[in-house]
Amino acid sequence: MDHTRWLDDDEQRTWRAYLVAQRLVAEKVERRLQAGAGMPQAYYEILVRLSEAPGRTLRMNVLADSAQSSRSRLSHAVARMEEAGWIVRRSCPTDRRGQLxxxxxxxxxxxxxxxxxHVESVREAVFDGITREQQAALRDALEAIVAHLSDTPGWPVTGDSGPDGPDAARAS
Structure with missing residues (x-):
């Protein structure tokens, strides 16, 4: 007996459009960030997360969770950024096993x-192609998917509040 909940035509079209859009946006933003800043999107996201944290410091496990990264991948990225002088790691004063x-x-x-x-590339890749109403619908749909799938605290993430706001460097 077949219990597969097959996608109907509309669901299939939505799924395929999501896959293609996600790949195209990720490739465009990644390519431009690499060309302009010489870093991958994953590094940019780590820098953003730290810039938004109190004292620009996070426990490594919290940073991994907030950046949706595995601990080993994050550790490798932080080591590379530490070599570049962008990040320093130190022991956690309240937990000898933890690192900051x-x-x-x-x-x-x-x-x-x-x-x-980076913000301009995100704007060109996503927001220039849709209306404010479509943006709201997309945000609502994506936030619902994230809430459904994520066990990471801190969702939803606030956005870029402009060049002088608290999230001035944020556009992940």
Missing amino acids: AELTEQGMQVLEAAAPD
Whole structure:
């Protein structure tokens, strides 16, 4: 007996459009970030998360969760950014097994330099092609999917509030 809940035609069309759109957006943003700032999107996201944290510091496990990264992948990325002088790691004073990642001033400067072009690439890839109403519908749908699938605290994430706002370097 077949219990497969097959996708109907509308669901299939939505799924395929999502797959293609996700790939096209990710490739465009990644390519431009690599060309302009010389870093992958994953590094940018880590820098953003640290820039938004109190004292620009997070426990490594919290950083991994908030950046939707595995701990081993995050550790490798942080090691590379530490070599570049963007992040420093130190022991957690309240837990000898824990480590903290802290964004350095140099890392903040790198993020601030990369942010304007990155934000523009996100705007071109996503927002220039849809209306405000479509943006709201897309956001509602995506937030519902994230809430359904995610066990990571801190959702939803606030967005870029402009060049002088608290999230000035944010456009992940």
